């Protein structure tokens with residue numbers, strides 16, 4: 001797929017912007033702080049209903065405005081789709097597809113992006129939460145219904161934690177409903193654990209291939225799922241990948257057993273201590289955990305490999321053609337060889353959007369349409 | 381942004397109402413202030429009287445202007461079926477479908493530890509009392525089709541295991557994650573017709 005037109009109203013530092021885009025490479029150049037990332041963030045938001053930079057919508061709305069509008073015309077094969085999202089400062093967001101009102105959560109069905117950003121280093125070096133988010137975001141892109149499953153799981157988790165907290169330090173706590181929340185937690189949690197394992201399995205060969213493409217044949221990049229339901233650890237995060245892939249019933253059974261095992265600790269802490277919210281996607285490089293062992297350069301290669309692998313999986317999956325590749329300011333972070341390898345690897349996709357502060361950072365492969373960005377304005 | 385004294389107080393009070401955010405509160409406040417035809421005396425009067433005049437039905441928990449509500453007093457209603465809902469406004473929604481001719485029981489909410497609502501905060505005990513004499517042979521659980529509503533339904537279905545009593549749940553098809561009261565009449569009516577027996 002390609003995005004043929006992008007329109008912004010009161011989004012970040014854009015009062016109003018309209019931009020035609022072409023298939024193949026499109027390069028946005030401008031000094032720092034002018035609005036390059038804002039532009040691609042808008043597309044990323046349509047595709048994941050979240051920003052890679054902030055967790056709330058407020059910052060996306062231009063200072064002093066009540067609402068931001070993001071409008072994109074997409075071409076899938078020969079078909080055109082116009083999707084629009086109004087992000088409101090107060091009240092629910094509103095969406096349209098081809099001018100017909102729809103739920104915002106329907107929009108990601110029409111647009112798929114893979115965004116590479118300087119922040120991606122946290123995928124390798126950061127906390128497990130960054131890797132869970134990576135996996136879940138990709139999960140939702142490959143199977144949109146998981147947005148609901150994950151939201152429900154988080155809601156059950158909150159309910160259960162509230163219940164556990166309310167029982168803390170109480171002599172005869174009212175826990176007759178704990179069983180109900182446990183059942184839902186296990187049911188939804190097992191579904192998420194299973195789906196993540198499945199996705200990890202599909203990603204693994206793509207990650208291995210992408211890593212050797214970027215860094216050379218002698219390296220071995222592997223993935224594993226560390227599962228908190230298989231661990232007795234109460235205070236630390238899990239870090240050992242599960243040795244075998246469990247079937248869904250076995251996952252549910254292990255989950256129930258973990259809740260029994262951890263009951264006392266959970267009641268003491270007022271917290272749910274096992275479940276997909278405490279798991280990790282373990283990244284292994286040449287047999288060692290990348291987090292803690294990999295060098296800066298190796299960590300970057302792994303981060304790029306994860307994004308490239310996501311793109312490959314989405315490409316195989318999507319009925320709408322390739323995902324739109326977005327490279328936001330990543331070349332400045334990379335050495336010459338990695339730049340070249342990355343450029344070659346994404347060159348095969350239908351559309352690539354690249355941002356850079358200076359033109360000389362952009363590999364020659366991306367010579368194509370170039371647009372200047374200055375102070376929230378698009379200069380052709 | 382803050383206004384002087386009493387105007388801000390009005391905005392704050394309105395903003396405390398469910399479903400009214402700061403923007404709407406401000407809009408309503410200025411509407412009241414600036415619209416000459418707006419009868420503030422009448423609104424004030426109704427607000428004062430409503431708490432005195434309206435009660436909750438001693439039997440089912442629905443709103444009532446007397447000791448019991450008009451549905452519980454109506455001898456033409458089937459006395460052997462009780463439909464359990466979360467709120468009185470759900471009774472109104474179901475009544476609009478004209479699909480249901482039995483009695484109601486209003487729980488007063490759904491199980492939700494986040495909001496501090498446990499089984500003792502809902503009218504479960506009153507329901508069990510109504511079922512004690514065996515004259516009711518079906519309970520239809522019509523809690524909201526969201527997580528809390530489902531949890532409440534499951535809890536209730538386990539509580540209601542007793543000989544001679546059939547427990548049913550509205551058919552799926554209601555918008556998931558939603559509120560019963562917002563379901564349109566046709567959908568809600570269909571959900572009633574297609575209700576299923578629940579296994580506790």
Ligand SMILES: Nc1ncnc2c1ncn2[C@@H]1O[C@H](COP(=O)(O)OP(=O)(O)O)[C@@H](O)[C@H]1O
Nearest residue numbers: 012013032033034035036037038059061062063
């Ligand atoms: N909600 C907002 N309203 C107005 N300006 C904003 C808003 N959010 C960010 N900005 C401005 O956008 C600029 C950053 O844009 P960005 O796209 O990150 O720059 P870059 O071109 O370096 O990628 C900053 O000047 C920031 O003040």
Ligand SMILES: [Mg+2]
Nearest residue numbers: 036037038329
């Ligand atoms: Mg930037």
Ligand SMILES: [Zn+2]
Nearest residue numbers: 437440449452
């Ligand atoms: Zn009544």
